Every structure is written in structure tokens, then in C-alpha cells.
Amino acid sequence: GQNIDQPTEMTATEGAIVQINCTYQTSGFNGLFWYQQHAGEAPTFLSYNVLDGLEEKGRFSSFLSRSKGYSYLLLKELQMKDSASYLCAGAGAGSYQLTFGKGTKLSVIP
Amino acid sequence: NAGVTQTPKFRVLKTGQSMTLLCAQDMNHEYMYWYRQDPGMGLRLIHYSVGEGTTAKGEVPDGYNVSRLKKQNFLLGLESAAPSQTSVYFCASSLINSGDQDTQYFGPGTRLTVL
Numbered sequence: 001g002q003n004i005d006q007p008t009e010m011t012a013t014e015g016a017i018v019q020i021n022c023t024y025q026t027s028g029f030n031g032l033f034w035y036q037q038h039a040g041e042a043p044t045f046l047s048y049n050v051l052d053g054l055e056e057k058g059r060f061s062s063f064l065s066r067s068k069g070y071s072y073l074l075l076k077e078l079q080m081k082d083s084a085s086y087l088c089a090g091a092g093a094g095s096y097q098l099t100f101g102k103g104t105k106l107s108v109i110p
Numbered sequence: 111n112a113g114v115t116q117t118p119k120f121r122v123l124k125t126g127q128s129m130t131l132l133c134a135q136d137m138n139h140e141y142m143y144w145y146r147q148d149p150g151m152g153l154r155l156i157h158y159s160v161g162e163g164t165t166a167k168g169e170v171p172d173g174y175n176v177s178r179l180k181k182q183n184f185l186l187g188l189e190s191a192a193p194s195q196t197s198v199y200f201c202a203s204s205l206i207n208s209g210d211q212d213t214q215y216f217g218p219g220t221r222l223t224v225l
Contacts, residue, residue: 042200042216097168102152
């Protein structure tokens, strides 16, 4: 199957900016999702990119480069509540399945 | 709207026992999915359904069966539980399939331990 790679853990300071990267095989997916998952809770939708470029949604932005098989999630003005796992997931064209990366656990420290 | 609900929230089984996990959604979504999430493995698709009366295998279907008798419900069955099935199980639903930009909405999860 298609691999999706993202860092296992990251730490950032409250108020700062953090970028979480996600890479995948370019032939695999039609679009990229980002989900947030707090410990012990369900994943919740953050963003979806199907075209190249940056999508901004409040403090969160997501970028996609299909030719490079690369996406990132940018979190600005970090808050303690942003401490969570961030899941990158690829969606195949016409496919019913999402392929998830293993998630990046972000810890926001004071 | 309750969204996606799952019952039970927690369950402990002995090896060889059977059980059924229930997923319900009130969003009139066509597509429903069952995932398992294990430490260091990410979310993996077990089975999915593209409509009432249909089911299909995902990435890790062995040891599980599913049924979609009603559009709003998707059941996951374990006929003979094994310790390897200890996991957190998430149900999800979407209006259309994710390749067409639709979002999957997740239930709160069922934490299953098999002894």
C-alpha cells in the first residue's frame, strides 16, 4: 500500500508557530486530509487539500505539493489546547479508503 | 444531531468470546467505515460500506465481520476474539467517498481488551 510518513513527535512553545510535515508517494493520492486527535478522543477534521497551494483556516493552514508528494500543517499562535496528535491521510481518486500516517504527537509547553 | 455514536465505550473479553460493536449515525451518510487504532500503527481500515446492504474489506479484515442492514447502522462483529484484537475501534461515516473531497466523521471509539 501507499506509505505516508510524518514525524512521530514534536514539541513547541505556547504562542509560537509549528509546521508538521507529511510526505507520500506521488502516484498514490488525489488529496490530503489533516485530522486532529486529542488523547483518548476521536479524530476531528481540520483540512483537506486537493489542489497545490496553501489553504488557510484561522490559526491553521495546510499546504500541498502534489508533484513533490509533500504536505504540511502550519499551526500559528500555539495554545496549550493544541497539544494533540495530528494525522495526515491520503485519499485516492474514486477510492473509498483513506490511508493514514501514524500521526505526529505535538506537545505545547509554556 | 448526535453525529456518530458507538456502543459500548469499553469492553473486556476473554479469548474465544464473541461480541458486536454498534455504530450509528444520524447524518444520512451513505458511507460508513470501521477502523482500528494501535500504538505506533496509526488508523487502519477494517471494513467499509458504500450503502445499505453492502460491505467490503479494508486493509485488515481478518477476524472481523460486518453488516449494514440499515443505512444508519454499521455493525462490527468478532466471532472468536484474540489478544491481537485488543485495540481502540473507531467508526466513521461520510456523505460520499473521501476521494471526492468529502470528510469522514468519527465516533468516540470503543476500547476493547482481549485477555
